[in-house]
Amino acid sequence: MHSFDPELITTMRQALEDFMADVPAEAATPAIKAAIAECICKAALQGVSTYDGFVTAAGSQLQTLMSWLL
Structure with a gap:
């Protein structure tokens, strides 16, 4: 399993929350x-x-995901 440093996780989380x-x-x-x-x-x-x-x-994945999940 790969681990990410805390700063990268914070960046990933912020991107997810802002995107959502x-x-x-x-x-x-x-x-x-x-x-x-x-x-x-x-x-x-x-x-x-x-x-x-x-x-x-x-x-880049949102449209595909929405059509697949909804």
């Missing part, structure tokens, strides 16, 4: 949030380490 704040309320389900969190974690494993990078990774 912009998701329409009807789509902001726990399942969507969990899937976006997973996407952000996968991005971190691939070397992404910036807030903007995490938000971009999340945004």
Whole structure:
């Protein structure tokens, strides 16, 4: 299992929370949030380490996730 340093986790968490704040309320389900969190974690494993990078990774998956989960 990979571990992330606390600063990176804080950045990942902030990106997730800010991203979810912009998701329409009807789509902001726990399942969507969990899937976006997973996407952000996968991005971190691939070397992404910036807030903007995490938000971009999340945004690239949102449409697919919404069509799959809703």
